[in-house]
Amino acid sequence: MEAVPLKKPTLVTEISKEFTFEAAHRLPNVPVGHKCSRVHGHSYRIEITIRGPVHPQLGWIVDFAELNAAWQPIHAQLDHQLLNDVPGLENPTSELLAAWLFERLFIPGTRIARIRVAETCTSSCTVFPAED
Numbered sequence: 001m002e003a004v005p006l007k008k009p010t011l012v013t014e015i016s017k018e019f020t021f022e023a024a025h026r027l028p029n030v031p032v033g034h035k036c037s038r039v040h041g042h043s044y045r046i047e048i049t050i051r052g053p054v055h056p057q058l059g060w061i062v063d064f065a066e067l068n069a070a071w072q073p074i075h076a077q078l079d080h081q082l083l084n085d086v087p088g089l090e091n092p093t094s095e096l097l098a099a100w101l102f103e104r105l106f107i108p109g110t111r112i113a114r115i116r117v118a119e120t121c122t123s124s125c126t127v128f129p130a131e132d
């Protein structure tokens, strides 16, 4: 049998960085008696993922420091707050917080592939553009 040369695969590359903040929230629209109708707190973990071409000289999509810089104003707005008091987060579910973050995080020259919000060790929500 004749050997077929292997074709080098085209790679899709993503980078991710995780951030944390502490905040309280309550869910105003849940049924009476639902545990989340009461104010309680979470150590939120947010993972931001960027997809894009790898720069031929630098060897990276973007410096992780750029993600850090984009995160800082968001952290300042959310950390140690009652999320319900933050404009746009009156009903701060994981789903709506993830969408809120997606609308506000901007990293020059890149596009965000997805954002993951984890409220607890076992509960999380991921948002990404519909065309993906």
Ligand SMILES: Nc1nc2c(c(=O)[nH]1)N=C([C@H](O)[C@H](O)COP(=O)(O)OP(=O)(O)OP(=O)(O)O)CN2
Pocket (backbone or CB within 6 Å): 036, 040, 092, 093, 094, 095, 119, 120, 122, 123
């Ligand atoms: N789809 C969603 N469901 C729930 C949300 C949410 O944002 N989206 N949020 C909550 C509460 O904020 C709750 O604090 C977190 O949920 P849950 O996983 O139920 O928390 P527990 O640690 O109590 O979970 P157990 O696994 O039952 O211990 C609720 N639902």
Ligand SMILES: [Zn+2]
Pocket (backbone or CB within 6 Å): 025, 036, 040, 041, 042, 119
């Ligand atoms: Zn909660």
